[in-house]
Amino acid sequence: MLDAVWQVWLQLAPWLLLGAAAAGLLHVLLPRDFARRQFRGLGGVGKAVALGVPLPLCSCGVIPAALGLKKDGASDGAAVGFLISTPQTGVDSILVSASFLGWPFTIFKALSALVMGLVGGAATEALHTDADGIARLEEATAPQSTVGFFEHVVDVIRPIWKWIVFGVVASAAITVWIPPGAIAGWSELHPALAGLAALGIALPLYVCATASVPIAAALIAQGLPTGAALVFLMAGPATNIATIGAVKRAFGGRVLAVYLATVVFGSVGLAYLYDAFIPFEALGTLTHEHGHPWWAWASALVLAGLFVYFVFDDLRGAWMRRRSPVGRDVITLEVDGLTCNNCVRKLERALRETDGVTSATVTLDPSQATVEGSVRAADLEAVVRATGYAMK
Secondary structure, three states, X not given: OHHHHHHHHHHHHHHHHHHHHHHHHHHHHOOOOHHHOOOOHHHHHHHHHXXXXXXXXXXXXXXXXXXXXXXXXXXXXXXXXXXXXXXXXOHHHHHHXXXXXXXXXXXXXXXXXXXXXXXXXXXXHXXXXXXXXXXXXXXXXXXXXXXXXXXXXXXXXXXXXXXXXXXXXXXXXXXXXXXXXXXXHHHHOOHHHHHHHHHHHHOOOOOOOOOHHHHHHHHHHXXXXXXXXXXXXXXXXXXXXXXXXXXXXXXXXXXXXXXHHHHHHHHHHHHHHHHHHOOOOOOOOOOOOOOOOHHHHHHHHHHHHHHHHHHHHHHXXXXXXXXXXXXXXEEEEEEEOOOOHHHXXXXXXXXXXXXXXXXXXXXXXXXXXXXXXXXXXXXXXXXXXXXXXXXX
């Protein structure tokens, strides 16, 4: 089992790091307001989807990003198109998918995300719902990051590291413990039925686009129809319970219906198209090969070291949050704009680096920061705003 985990890790690490590096380059090279301009009408839908396909954002990051586009003036169609296409793929997911499943499968998957985003965005645009959502524009959104290249690379990987670990372990477990051909009976099902079965599993769950690739590759190797695996890779990252709730709250019931219909019919229909017309040849990359190049080993060790840092940093953060602030110099700030744990870590880091702060703890529910030290409340509020958040 450990050997199987290491083989999957060696296969995944170089492409995950390369994809994160590409995301870092996009972050530092593109204009700071590029993602927040001219996303109106059908042309805006196309721009939002084209922007979203290469971005390595999973569901936890795409929700505030899409709501941020909406709040900054993007149409509902552009925001929904971005919300559908972005979590399905990204530069990291594309490179990992090509390594495990080959370029024909990967290109079809990326084009499918593009098509589904365009269709869902155009259908939403046709509803003319923008006037109905004025009261919902004040939903909390993630601030635009101003970090540098390396910090952005880390921030890309950090929100999904636990899902990466889960995906690697699950892939190795499938390879080792499920006998070859044990799920080959799925291949006897009609492709549409197999796709619907995979959809029922993937739709409510949070599945990271990159971490789910090794799982899908292992399932294909054990006999799962390629179309069903494609549904899992498209519908799983595109939606989950949290995303469904966010769409309903931010855009309303009609847009939610379009969003779900696009994901359901789009993933099953495109997977059926793939099964019918494109032959798939498994690459066999999950076999126990030991001739990996030096850069694969180096990447695996770098990624493992990064994950060890995440473990200790999360443990330190959990310990800090359990501490009860003591003394008189304690200030509690009600913060607006915190949407995910990545927001919590960024604001905590900024507050802890402030002169005079002894400790800082940020929570999502309630959305507040508790700071201990000899510092003025006005100075702390300035730090919150400079980090990109607002005060309630």
